[in-house]
Amino acid sequence: MKILEFKTVSPLFEMERDGAKPFTIRKVEYNDMRHRALSQWNPEYKWAIKIINPATGDNFVREIAAVSYLRYFDLREADYWKRFGMLTDWRIILLGELLAEDK
Numbered sequence: 001m002k003i004l005e006f007k008t009v010s011p012l013f014e015m016e017r018d019g020a021k022p023f024t025i026r027k028v029e030y031n032d033m034r035h036r037a038l039s040q041w042n043p044e045y046k047w048a049i050k051i052i053n054p055a056t057g058d059n060f061v062r063e064i065a066a067v068s069y070l071r072y073f074d075l076r077e078a079d080y081w082k083r084f085g086m087l088t089d090w091r092i093i094l095l096g097e098l099l100a101e102d103k
Contacts, residue, residue, distance in 0.1 A: 002047045003061060004034045013053040016095060017060045023094050024051070025070060038091055041067045048099055063096035 006026065008016060015021035028035050041047060041064065052059040070090040077083045 002037065002045070003050050004037060004047065004064075005050045005052060006034070007054050008051050009055065010053060013051060013058070016051055016062075017098075019095075019098070023092055024049070025090055025092050028089050028091055035091070038067050038093070049093060049095065061099045063099055064093060065096035066094040068092055068094075 006024065008024065012021065012024075016024055026035070030036075037047075043066070045064075047064045048061050049064055050059055050061045068091070070087040070092050072085050072087065074083045074085060
């Protein structure tokens, strides 16, 4: 199983660990191998994300349920079809089941 490591600070760390925030949003850095891997992610893959709190060293691992670009709906736009947009510099990673780290 491929595990991608990211850092998150409190209180977001605890919310993601406990499932209160079932996603994480990351700015795409095209030179970063983690983001290159995420661009190749497929629902059939059994990949996981390891989130580390750098202040405490605590961490957890969750299965990756989905990866997408951040999409939005702009109510200020008059034309209905122009209201839909996507931020290609940001990825949203939906977090799945909490896993034991040794898997």
